[in-house]
Amino acid sequence: xxxxxxxxxxxxxxxxxxxxxxxxxxxxxxxxxxxxxxxxxxxxxxxxxxxxxxxxxxxxxxxxxxxxxxxxxxxxxxxxxxxxxxxxxxxxxxxxxxx
Numbered sequence: 001x002x003x004x005x006x007x008x009x010x011x012x013x014x015x016x017x018x019x020x021x022x023x024x025x026x027x028x029x030x031x032x033x034x035x036x037x038x039x040x041x042x043x044x045x046x047x048x049x050x051x052x053x054x055x056x057x058x059x060x061x062x063x064x065x066x067x068x069x070x071x072x073x074x075x076x077x078x079x080x081x082x083x084x085x086x087x088x089x090x091x092x093x094x095x096x097x098x099x
Contacts, residue, residue: 016052018093021083032069
C-alpha cells in the first residue's frame with residue numbers, strides 16, 4: 001500500500017479538551033495510546049456518542065501500566081473517564097476512572 005492510500009484510509013477523530021467535558025460525565029474509554037510526547041492519548045466516546053481523542057498529562061502516564069493498556073485495548077476491561085472539575089488551588093483537572 002502506498003502512502004497516498006494509507007492517508008485516505010485514516011479514520012478521523014475530533015480532539016477534545018478535558019475542559020470541554022461535562023462535570024461528572026462518564027466517557028467510555030475505547031483505546032489507550034501512550035508515549036505521545038509527555039501525554040497519554042485516549043480514544044473515548046463523547047457526550048454525543050462520537051469518537052474523540054483526549055490528551056492527558058504525564059502524571060496519568062505514571063499510574064497506567066502495560067497490562068492496564070492491553071486489558072482496555074482488547075476489551076477485557078471497560079472503563080469510563082470521569083471529569084470531576086478543576087482543583088481550585090492548582091487549576092489541575094480532577095479525573096477519575098469508573099467501571
